[in-house]
Amino acid sequence: MxxxxxxxxxxxxxGILWMLEEVGVDYELRWVDMQAGEQKAPEIVALNxxxxxPVLVDGEAVVTEAAAIGLYLGDRYGYGTLAPKVDxxxxATYLRWSLFAPSVIEPGSMAKMAGWQYKPGSAGWGTPEEMLSAIEAAIGDRQFLLGDRFSMADTIFGGTVRYMLRFGLLEKRPAFMAYAERLSARPASQRAEARNVAVMKEHGIQPPG
Structure with missing residues (x-):
């Protein structure tokens, strides 16, 4: 392994658990007690x-940042299926919306929640309304970002949308809610959720929210 x-x-x-379950590879979890600050331990800092x-180690490869991990796993273990080939x-759509999540949705939502004062033309995430309209355009009336074809972009972009909806950080538009429900219905997503819950029980912690 x-x-x-x-x-x-x-x-x-x-959320990386969902990605791993989608690609169907064997993996092990290394528990990091964040409440005790173990993410700042020398072993972790040496990797990130x-x-x-998250930090993912695959043989000699070390990957951090959720979107990068998703893209890595797609290319490494789902190239041509979960990750479209380069030709x-x-x-293009796959990369576009995968990177939209960390570069626009996350900071845009944080800016709105915190009431940041900024010039929309100077910020990569623009205005909150532009961000929401872009998310809606990405989903459209399609099943997934690539139409009927599920890809790792849905774990990155869709995982972010689903998280934001869960904690009230994103407007609950019908298209967003329906998309999140489709993602949650995937067997790999359900397996990942079950494993996260099992880890919580194992370490005696309560689920958030």
Whole structure:
């Protein structure tokens, strides 16, 4: 078993479980007690200087940042299926919305929640309404971001949308809610959720929210 995920169910590592279940590879979880500050331990900082989760180790490869991990797993273990090939035009849409999640949805939602004052033309995430309209355009009336074809982009973009909806950080538009429900119905998503819950029980912690 070469893949190790440094994990805590209250971190973005929780969503990486879904990615791993989708690609169907063997992996092990390395518990990191965030309440005790173990994410700042020398072992973790040596892998990720930010001292944050998730950290995924696959043999000699070390990957951090949730979107990067999703793209890595797609190319490494689902190339041509969960990740469009480089000569497939769908690759453009795949990359576009995968990177939209961390570069627009996350900071845009944080800016709105915190009441940041900024010039929309100077911020990559624009205005909250532009962000919401872009999310809605990405989903449209399609099953997934690539139409009827599920991809790792849905774990990155869709995982972010679903998390934001769960904690009231995103407007609950019908298209968003329906998309999140489709993602939650996937067997891999349900297996990941069950494993996160099992880790919580094992370590005596309560689920958030």
């Amino acid at each position: 070469s893949i190790t995920l440094y994990h805590h169910p209250f971190s973005r590592a929780a 200087p930010m001292g944050k989760l 497939d035009p769908a690759r």
